[in-house]
Amino acid sequence: MGITxxxxxxxxxxxxxxxxxxxxxxxxxxxVKILMKSPNCICGNIVELLPLAQSTVSRHLSYLKKAxxxxxxxxxxxxxxxxxxxxxxxxxxxxSIIQLNINGSECC
Numbered sequence: 001m002g003i004t005x006x007x008x009x010x011x012x013x014x015x016x017x018x019x020x021x022x023x024x025x026x027x028x029x030x031x032v033k034i035l036m037k038s039p040n041c042i043c044g045n046i047v048e049l050l051p052l053a054q055s056t057v058s059r060h061l062s063y064l065k066k067a068x069x070x071x072x073x074x075x076x077x078x079x080x081x082x083x084x085x086x087x088x089x090x091x092x093x094x095x096s097i098i099q100l101n102i103n104g105s106e107c108c
Contacts, residue, residue, distance in 0.1 A: 015068075016094055019087060022067035027052060028060045032083065035070060041080035 006014045064070045068087040072079045
């Protein structure tokens with residue numbers, strides 16, 4: 001895969017592209033769904049919930065964290081993960097804008 005061109009686009013557009021790109025992977029999307037269902041941060045048991053090796057899950061968690069979708073805090077010997085509310089709100093706003101612009105419009 002080539003490098004995505006980011007020059008010439010707004011910071012907001014580039015940031016949303018990174019968020020959506022991170023969510024474009026089934027494993028990462030499943031991790032987000034797991035975190036959505038949890039009332040608290042999850043520490044360590046994410047690997048047990050996925051059909052992936054621990055190293056693969058760690059890589060996906062790292063990618064989600066880099067995109068700002070999740071945040072992690074060290075708790076003893078493990079890292080606890082939860083969704084980043086600010087990023088989720090940005091994503092909600094973006095989807096809402098899309099919905100507002102397609103409602104009632106006629107398309108081909």
